Amino acid sequence: MLTEFRNEPFTDFTSKANEDAMKAALKKVKQEFGQSYPLLIGGREIRTGGDELVSTNPGNPKEIIGKFSKATVKEADLALEKASEAFEKWRNVPANERARYLFKAAAIMRRRKFELGALICYEIGKNWAEADADVAEAIDFCEFYGREMIRLSQPQPLTPYAGEENELSYIPLGVGLVVPPWNFPLAIMVGMATAAIVSGNVVVLKPSSETPMIAFTFCKIMEEAGLPPGVLNFVPGPGSSVGDHLVTHSKTRFIAFTGSKEVGLRINELAAKPNNGQLWIKRVIAEMGGKDSIVVDSEADLDSAADGIVASAFGFQGQKCSACSRAIIHQDVYDEVLKRVLERTKKLKVGSCEEKETDMGPVASKSAYESILEYIEVGKKEGRLVAGGATNGHQGGFYIEPTVIADIPPKARLAQEEIFGPVLAFIKGKDWHDCLAIANNTEFGLTGAVYSKNREHIEEARRDFHVGNLYLNRKCTGALVGVHPFGGFNMSGTDSKTGGKDYLLLYMQGKAVSERF
Ligand code: NAP
Numbered sequence: 112m113l114t115e116f117r118n119e120p121f122t123d124f125t126s127k128a129n130e131d132a133m134k135a136a137l138k139k140v141k142q143e144f145g146q147s148y149p150l151l152i153g154g155r156e157i158r159t160g161g162d163e164l165v166s167t168n169p170g171n172p173k174e175i176i177g178k179f180s181k182a183t184v185k186e187a188d189l190a191l192e193k194a195s196e197a198f199e200k201w202r203n204v205p206a207n208e209r210a211r212y213l214f215k216a217a218a219i220m221r222r223r224k225f226e227l228g229a230l231i232c233y234e235i236g237k238n239w240a241e242a243d244a245d246v247a248e249a250i251d252f253c254e255f256y257g258r259e260m261i262r263l264s265q266p267q268p269l270t271p272y273a274g275e276e277n278e279l280s281y282i283p284l285g286v287g288l289v290v291p292p293w294n295f296p297l298a299i300m301v302g303m304a305t306a307a308i309v310s311g312n313v314v315v316l317k318p319s320s321e322t323p324m325i326a327f328t329f330c331k332i333m334e335e336a337g338l339p340p341g342v343l344n345f346v347p348g349p350g351s352s353v354g355d356h357l358v359t360h361s362k363t364r365f366i367a368f369t370g371s372k373e374v375g376l377r378i379n380e381l382a383a384k385p386n387n388g389q390l391w392i393k394r395v396i397a398e399m400g401g402k403d404s405i406v407v408d409s410e411a412d413l414d415s416a417a418d419g420i421v422a423s424a425f426g427f428q429g430q431k432c433s434a435c436s437r438a439i440i441h442q443d444v445y446d447e448v449l450k451r452v453l454e455r456t457k458k459l460k461v462g463s464c465e466e467k468e469t470d471m472g473p474v475a476s477k478s479a480y481e482s483i484l485e486y487i488e489v490g491k492k493e494g495r496l497v498a499g500g501a502t503n504g505h506q507g508g509f510y511i512e513p514t515v516i517a518d519i520p521p522k523a524r525l526a527q528e529e530i531f532g533p534v535l536a537f538i539k540g541k542d543w544h545d546c547l548a549i550a551n552n553t554e555f556g557l558t559g560a561v562y563s564k565n566r567e568h569i570e571e572a573r574r575d576f577h578v579g580n581l582y583l584n585r586k587c588t589g590a591l592v593g594v595h596p597f598g599g600f601n602m603s604g605t606d607s608k609t610g611g612k613d614y615l616l617l618y619m620q621g622k623a624v625s626e627r628f
Pocket of ligand 1: 290291292293294295299317318319320321348349350351352353354355358369370371372374375377378398399400401431432433529531557597598599603604
């Protein structure tokens, strides 16, 4: 019997056995670096020749993780064709059978947890705990969506009507383009791809150009799980060229995207225009950026608030869509909260993700590094630099110290634009209502948190703090599958609520059948 869904536990790295296993995994995956990898289309490995997409370690950019054949328009077309062929069979595979491919993949990932974690440490610079959480979330998505599909395949309740048998069932959409970001290189990619697959769709996966190795490894895991050829196709290539072609193609039925606001809006716009021969309105599921705040009221547990701010601002170098990039503090406690945040920030260890003790690794890429440093310069003019601001060139890696900039005006660039790095803006609010108004003053609406002991204020935040994921007296990162369905409002996206009970419906359409006997 299938047991009830439970979240995958995180690995305890204080255990010597786990520490040793992680060190062994880091060693093992490193031995395989530098190889060339093909595209995977219709169950076949395809090498395109020419220029390869080179994935490097952001902590040591000379180290090549893997080299990938780049898809051109020709391979993109082939992937759509093979996926369309596979759909004809896959859509008729019963839901519980489809679910078992996900359960099998989850079991494989559980067995290879350290190895996957090690790969994430190297390819994108997560520390051990963050990498482990990424793998756990990927396992959760497989286990959760598998169970959800079984639930949704049961007869749906309808109002009885004399003389007729009525039924409503959910059927898949068709060929889906899955476009993930690099920041949860396993979890988000697995979440979108498996949701699509278990719902009966077939997938063309265009991985992030920063993390193709992790995406390739996942596709091989699905192959090992026995997924039929063509159901999941691996098509790496620059978003700017092959991405547009896949989005606009008439065979693409839906697009599941997670990434920046700019790319999400572009996909949404391109997908809205029917292409020659296209039979449907493309569905776009787009989860985009954030500019997330933690509000600290005058009556609050200030230590707990400082812990929550530092964990949310600097976990994975601030490169989470849910990261706290604005601490909005009631003026009565502003200086005290700033002092406590600085005490904690200064203790964070920046360094290589091969080391167990590292709190913060490198940022994702050279372009991220340069953009974050530019924002720090802007911040120095808009406010007062009170921590960090410096780089740390260990092995030529993209390391940036955790940075806090105080006294940022609520409408400054640092308070409004997504930086996606370890840069925290401190903003002073005159009173509780001013703090709440500032928290709502961006175009985004993804996550937010409030620390307060005032019941009335907490209730007001529940009602009026306009974000998809609101946290009260806790940090604003770390959503768990099934526990905190995740997705944002306004320019943060279509509020798809990943890891929630409504999510799979985005990948299906309801068919009502009535028979009069
Ligand atoms: P990005 O630059 O928007 O890229 C996301 C994906 O889109 C990548 O696979 C990228 O491929 C692809 N892409 C780029 N241009 C494309 C095009 N014209 N057509 C099709 N695909 C295209 O975002 P990112 O830097 O990877 O990720 C960081 C962003 O993701 C942040 O804004 C963050 O807030 C957001 N995010 C949101 C959530 C959420 O749940 N709301 C979760 C995680 C991250 P290439 O790599 O080849 O360019």
